[in-house]
Amino acid sequence: MKVxxxxxxxxxxxxxxxxxxxxxxxxxxxxxGWKLVVVVSALGDTTxxxxxxxxxxxxxxxxxxxxxxxxxxxxISCSLLAMAIEELGYDAISFTGGQVGIVTDKTHTKxxxxxxxxxxxxxxxxxxxxxxxxxxQGVTQDQDITTLGRGGSDxxxxxxxxxxxxxxxxxYTDVEGVYTTxxxxxxxARKLKQITYDEMLEMASLGAQVMQxxxxxxxxxxxxxxxxxxxxxxxxxxxILKEADKMEDxxxxxxxxxxxxxxxxxxxxxxxxxxxxxxxxxxxxEGINVDTIVQNVSRTGFTDVxxxxxxxxxxxxxxxxxxxxxxxxxxxxxxxxxxxRVSIVGVGMKTHSGxxxxxxxxxAQKKINIGMITTSEISISCIIRKKDAEKAVRSIHAKFGLGxxx
Amino acid sequence: MKVxxxxxxxxxxxxxxxxxxxxxxxxxxxxxGWKLVVVVSALGDTTxxxxxxxxxxxxxxxxxxxxxxxxxxxxISCSLLAMAIEELGYDAISFTGGQVGIVTDKTHTKxxxxxxxxxxxxxxxxxxxxxxxxxxQGVTQDQDITTLGRGGSDxxxxxxxxxxxxxxxxxYTDVEGVYTTxxxxxxxARKLKQITYDEMLEMASLGAQVMQxxxxxxxxxxxxxxxxxxxxxxxxxxxILKEADKMEDxxxxxxxxxxxxxxxxxxxxxxxxxxxxxxxxxxxxEGINVDTIVQNVSRTGFTDVxxxxxxxxxxxxxxxxxxxxxxxxxxxxxxxxxxxRVSIVGVGMKTHSGxxxxxxxxxAQKKINIGMITTSEISISCIIRKKDAEKAVRSIHAKFGLGxxx
Numbered sequence: 001m002k003v004x005x006x007x008x009x010x011x012x013x014x015x016x017x018x019x020x021x022x023x024x025x026x027x028x029x030x031x032x033g034w035k036l037v038v039v040v041s042a043l044g045d046t047t048x049x050x051x052x053x054x055x056x057x058x059x060x061x062x063x064x065x066x067x068x069x070x071x072x073x074x075x076i077s078c079s080l081l082a083m084a085i086e087e088l089g090y091d092a093i094s095f096t097g098g099q100v101g102i103v104t105d106k107t108h109t110k111x112x113x114x115x116x117x118x119x120x121x122x123x124x125x126x127x128x129x130x131x132x133x134x135x136x137q138g139v140t141q142d143q144d145i146t147t148l149g150r151g152g153s154d155x156x157x158x159x160x161x162x163x164x165x166x167x168x169x170x171x172y173t174d175v176e177g178v179y180t181t182x183x184x185x186x187x188x189a190r191k192l193k194q195i196t197y198d199e200m201l202e203m204a205s206l207g208a209q210v211m212q213x214x215x216x217x218x219x220x221x222x223x224x225x226x227x228x229x230x231x232x233x234x235x236x237x238x239x240i241l242k243e244a245d246k247m248e249d250x251x252x253x254x255x256x257x258x259x260x261x262x263x264x265x266x267x268x269x270x271x272x273x274x275x276x277x278x279x280x281x282x283x284x285x286e287g288i289n290v291d292t293i294v295q296n297v298s299r300t301g302f303t304d305v306x307x308x309x310x311x312x313x314x315x316x317x318x319x320x321x322x323x324x325x326x327x328x329x330x331x332x333x334x335x336x337x338x339x340x341r342v343s344i345v346g347v348g349m350k351t352h353s354g355x356x357x358x359x360x361x362x363x364a365q366k367k368i369n370i371g372m373i374t375t376s377e378i379s380i381s382c383i384i385r386k387k388d389a390e391k392a393v394r395s396i397h398a399k400f401g402l403g404x405x406x
Numbered sequence: 407m408k409v410x411x412x413x414x415x416x417x418x419x420x421x422x423x424x425x426x427x428x429x430x431x432x433x434x435x436x437x438x439g440w441k442l443v444v445v446v447s448a449l450g451d452t453t454x455x456x457x458x459x460x461x462x463x464x465x466x467x468x469x470x471x472x473x474x475x476x477x478x479x480x481x482i483s484c485s486l487l488a489m490a491i492e493e494l495g496y497d498a499i500s501f502t503g504g505q506v507g508i509v510t511d512k513t514h515t516k517x518x519x520x521x522x523x524x525x526x527x528x529x530x531x532x533x534x535x536x537x538x539x540x541x542x543q544g545v546t547q548d549q550d551i552t553t554l555g556r557g558g559s560d561x562x563x564x565x566x567x568x569x570x571x572x573x574x575x576x577x578y579t580d581v582e583g584v585y586t587t588x589x590x591x592x593x594x595a596r597k598l599k600q601i602t603y604d605e606m607l608e609m610a611s612l613g614a615q616v617m618q619x620x621x622x623x624x625x626x627x628x629x630x631x632x633x634x635x636x637x638x639x640x641x642x643x644x645x646i647l648k649e650a651d652k653m654e655d656x657x658x659x660x661x662x663x664x665x666x667x668x669x670x671x672x673x674x675x676x677x678x679x680x681x682x683x684x685x686x687x688x689x690x691x692e693g694i695n696v697d698t699i700v701q702n703v704s705r706t707g708f709t710d711v712x713x714x715x716x717x718x719x720x721x722x723x724x725x726x727x728x729x730x731x732x733x734x735x736x737x738x739x740x741x742x743x744x745x746x747r748v749s750i751v752g753v754g755m756k757t758h759s760g761x762x763x764x765x766x767x768x769x770a771q772k773k774i775n776i777g778m779i780t781t782s783e784i785s786i787s788c789i790i791r792k793k794d795a796e797k798a799v800r801s802i803h804a805k806f807g808l809g810x811x812x
């Protein structure tokens with residue numbers, strides 16, 4: 001069976017006209033002979049509206065009930081899309097996550113898929129129907145409804161592609177694909193034809209918002225090609241796969257920017273073995289993810305420990321660290337919200353030397369000061385002042401010749 | 407287990423404040439020692455809004471997809487109510503119709519309940535939880551979502567009361583109970599303390615809008631007392647049961663009014679055996695329900711056949727009848743939308759004579775002409791001009807001494 005999985009995000013189904021557009025696109029593929037499984041997110045801002053509604057009732061909604069509530073958003077959009085497709089004269093059938101056998105663990109609001117029994121989908125496809133599946137949701141063994149967390153609909157799409165052996169998983173979104181950097185900052189940013197799973201993962205974790213890391217990880221694990229493309233035109237987007245063609249042999253694939261981090265410094269920490277471990281254990285116990293860490297050279301038996309956290313976690317982090325600092329007789333806890341992370345990503349840096357030097361030169365040319373540096377096998381990140389962020393991205397993008405003219 | 411089923415309609419959960427009110431009422435019963443199963447309708451106008459949304463996509467939404475769409479309304483309200491109850495410090499758990507094992511036939515948009523396996527509810531009750539169930543919905547054997555039609559949440563409540571052996575089924579609504587007639591027409595209308603299933607059924611079918619006939623039929627079948635009462639105050643409402651106490655031995659229980667009918671007359675129908683049967687067979691084939699039927703005395707081998715249908719079916723009825731009239735060489739098909747049905751209902755008329763005469767006198771006193779008359783064992787209906795409707799109700803209500811002062 002020649003099956004294609006297509007996933008349409010919230011902006012692609014934000015209103016009735018857009019739902020009708022999606023229906024037309026879907027049937028155009030049906031007409032070309034594809035069997036189709038279509039995954040949809042909730043209409044536009046539905047999910048946020050439902051969260052707001054719950055917020056009016058309680059500041060701490062029970063996670064199970066939250067999932068019961070939020071899963072309705074996708075149920076609405078998938079039934080409407082099925083209607084729009086039927087209206088065009090094609091057979092369609094919509095399913096909730098539970099109905100197509102997406103079984104998850106019990107971690108409500110961020111459940112993990114443990115099994116998909118795709119029998120019901122296969123039967124519907126064999127009957128010639130276009131199958132529409134509500135994204136972002138599943139059920140536990142007890143039939144309790146769960147949701148998969150932010151970006152969950154992408155995960156539904158990739159997991160279904162694996163379960164039914166689809167050739168490709170198309171992710172339709174409001175951008176045309178994955179760009180070398182944010183085109184709003186660098187107008188000459190170039191759409192990438194291809195990018196590897198690893199590069200995409202790195203870009204996602206460094207601030208690119210095209211796809212959530214979890215679904216790319218699943219795609220990588222099962223080697224399912226993802227095609228990220230626009231739901232508003234027919235242009236080819238970006239293919240995410242195991243190994244990109246040599247043709248596009250740029251040293252780096254993209255420049256990312258993240259302005260949603262803050263730097264926290266715990267001053268005058270007694271410089272004793274095990275203290276750093278304790279400090280970061282405190283944070284992980286509170287569910288706070290720490291990124292770049294820098295510890296200054298110790299003088300006189302004390303040291304300053306700096307690290308970055310997401311802005312959303314800042315208040316909590318400060319509270320936890322102030323308590324910890326007083327316990328270990330350390331000094332003040334400082335925060336710095338005026339930072340930005342600019343990063344370059346590319347598998348090419350494994351085999352090319354001088355990449356880091358190139359990045360630092362690009363920053364130096366614009367007299368941009370570097371506060372912290374971290375590297376991974378295929379990325380380099382610099383923490384700089386927020387005001388320099390866009391200037392930095394443009395300078396690095398030009399330095400590595402990533403623009404359209406390159 | 408001392409279990410109470412409570413059902414709250416759309417107006418009772420129309421907004422966040424009302425949901426919180428319902429939560430407070432529910433936990434007040436919990437505090438009194440009841441185990442509770444609470445059935446909720448969709449928030450306020452949600453269902454109508456969803457129908458409108460579907461209408462923007464297609465004029466003929468597939469019934470299965472319509473159910474997928476509409477069932478979300480109750481899923482939202484039941485999860486929100488569960489949150490509101492938890493916020494008050496009580497354990498609650500919400501379920502869809504499917505999750506509590508409400509299995510229906512496949513007649514989407516007006517499915518019939520075929521089975522309820524209440525095991526999941528019983529377990530939750532034993533765990534001390536307040537159980538919230540989405541009204542109006544079930545699933546087929548194949549797990550396809552179905553809805554139970556208008557008034558379906560009442561049906562869910564009554565059927566669950568039967569399945570778990572509840573003592574009473576409380577139906578909370580925006581009126582204080584069942585009245586002798588519409589208090590907007592007759593200010594001195596009296597709230598009934600009790601009414602029999604049969605009377606309530608008759609009143610429902612004759613225009614009283616408190617409860618749908620289907621749920622009363624089920625309550626009657628299994629002898630489940632229903633308590634209709636207001637969700638906005640603590641007053642006792644009306645108890646619907648098998649036999650009302652003698653104390654309230656009024657001859658009739660209520661006066662109903664229905665202005666949603668039209669009269670259709672097929673003129674000059676050949677007066678041959680079997681013609682009437684054919685005529686009404688045509689209508690039933692199209693799913694048109696016919697009420698009062700009058701056939702004038704035949705002169706010269708032709709007769710006029712008149713009957714009433716609901717206004718919603720009028721256009722279709724005329725079309726079907728015009729086709730039929732031409733086939734059997736009958737005359738014109740006339741319509742009359744200017745009619746109203748006023749009825750009296752009461753088990754007392756079985757044992758009291760002169761009830762019909764009393765009704766006709768009440769109309770005659772106000773010089774109201776009677777167009778058609780029908781009777782059942784416990785009701786009498788007159789078709790009159792629409793402009794006389796309210797006057798007729800007031801006159802009859804007074805005649806039988808139904809007012810508060812009586």
